[in-house]
Amino acid sequence: MRYLSLFLVALLFISCSSNTPENLPKRVDELIGEDNYEQALTLINDANPEETKADLAKLREKTHLNYGLYLELRGPEGSNMRDRMTSALEHFVEVLQINPNNQKARSEIKRIMGVYSTMPDKSPGEEIMADLRELGFDY
Numbered sequence: 001m002r003y004l005s006l007f008l009v010a011l012l013f014i015s016c017s018s019n020t021p022e023n024l025p026k027r028v029d030e031l032i033g034e035d036n037y038e039q040a041l042t043l044i045n046d047a048n049p050e051e052t053k054a055d056l057a058k059l060r061e062k063t064h065l066n067y068g069l070y071l072e073l074r075g076p077e078g079s080n081m082r083d084r085m086t087s088a089l090e091h092f093v094e095v096l097q098i099n100p101n102n103q104k105a106r107s108e109i110k111r112i113m114g115v116y117s118t119m120p121d122k123s124p125g126e127e128i129m130a131d132l133r134e135l136g137f138d139y
Contacts, residue, residue, distance in 0.1 A: 024052050024059070028059050028062070044060050045060075069088075071085075071088040072088040088112060092105040092109050097135075116139075
């Protein structure tokens with residue numbers, strides 16, 4: 001019984017320590033590595049900025065950028081290209097709202113919009129177009 005109690009206390013300690021504020025950047029990196037972007041964003045959004053030493057804006061920027069790249073280059077199985085590109089643009093817009101100087105997000109937006117420009121009567125939607133115009137893009 002004594003060993004069982006010690007085991008349970010140790011298990012509780014390990015499980016709690018993996019979600020401590022100090023481990024947030026590491027946990028977000030793990031989730032990004034697993035292509036689990038929604039869970040990473042939830043973890044960031046639920047984090048208390050006063051308790052964590054992590055820069056939540058940088059973590060959010062990194063997660064949205066990687067999510068956009070994932071959607072643009074691979075995406076979930078069974079998803080169609082137009083939906084993936086539109087969703088990727090949404091994430092790149094989020095990146096630029098956090099950090100307007102993020103050149104990777106800017107270059108990926110230009111690449112995706114270059115593809116859209118070759119398809120007559122196709123666009124990612126007016127809402128995204130308005131967001132892009134607000135960020136200084138002229139499409």
